[in-house]
Amino acid sequence: MERIDHLEHLDKHLVDELAQVARETIREELREQTRKQRRTALLYAASGALALYAGAAVALAVGLALDIGLPDWAAALITAAILGVLAYVLRGAARPHPRPAHHGGADVTAQPGPAVPPAGAATGAPYPPMPRTAPDVGAPVPGEAPRTGDIDPGTPHHRA
Template sequence: MDRLDHLEHLDKHLVDELAQVARETVRDELREQTRKQRRTAMLYAASGAAALYAGAALALAVGLALALGLPDWAAALITAVVLGAVAYVLRGAARPGGSRPEAGQGAGAGATAPVAAPPTGPGTPYPPMPPVAPGATSTPEPGAAPTRAGTDPEQPHHRA
């Protein structure tokens, strides 16, 4: 009996050691992955900042070039309108459905907003509704008795 107790203690010790090694291995791997991701994120942020400054310098150059032939305020206004249009186009390109105005945006007082289709894709909170109920026919057969959609006239309708 003592011999089995000793082996049980060794098994428990071995399992504890294996669990500790596995935890350390996973921890080291996660540290390495987060270090790589942090470096990548910092490079993207630096790239974005440099692009922002480049865009500002380009906008300034366009404004100054326009100011040669126009009043300063008109050159600034034209530059702002061009940048706004570029921002709008880029925003529309970033959306999955293209650049459709949302309900209430961009529509006049008398205009009606188009009916939006239910969202689809991996982030859909619910499945799309079918256009017709399952088992229902779109047009009744000639001479058939009217039935409710989704019911089978052959089945008995008993209530418990």
Template sequence: MQRLEHLDKHLVDELARAARETVRDELREQARGQRRRAALYAGSGAAALYAGAAVSLAVGLALDLVLPGWAAALITAVALGVLAYVLRGAARPTASGAVPAQATAPGGRSVPVPPAPSAPPTVGVPPRPESDPDTPHHRA
């Protein structure tokens, strides 16, 4: 009987080890794919940054043909500042399409807060009749 218990324990240990190895291999494969994707996004962002710098330089050089160099650089900087301001405004929530505010839960995690209703709920509340036959009528 003890030999069977020893075999059962050995079998359970083998199954647990195999399951751990399978899960570890699967997580490693997923992490490899995510690292590759993150590297591609980073490369894309760096290329976009350099492309934006090249466009800014081209605009500045084009303006330099008709204006002094300092004015061309100033106009380019102002245009980029306006673009940054517009993009920041587009990223912020608005009143019409408001994104729910974030609250902080214990432990420092942020959790979404549902929007407050504009009117009290009326579901399950019976409508009030204009005149109730059971109530006495008082005349003033």
């Protein structure tokens, strides 16, 4: 009996040691990945700062070029308008645009549908396409319990 107790103690010791080695290995791997990500983030930040200064230099050059034939205030106003339009275009390019779902190559936008979302619908969510044919009168309605007369006890029935 003493031998079994000794083996249980060895098993527990082995499990604890393996868990400690696994923890240390994972910790070291995470440190290495964090170092790489920190370096990458630093390079992106430096690139962004340099791009900001380059953009400011371009804006200054545009303003000075416009200043040749225009008053100072007009050159500055035109430069600000150009930068504002560029910022608006870039913001629009950064936003994801919802794409209409195409089923079987059919044009979803040509189907008639309600102009206003139904009550309780999330705003901005695309509508599912309207069916091209009328629903089958004998087909079960999704979400409703089947009627007892519709089930044939001799055949297995599965829910879809």
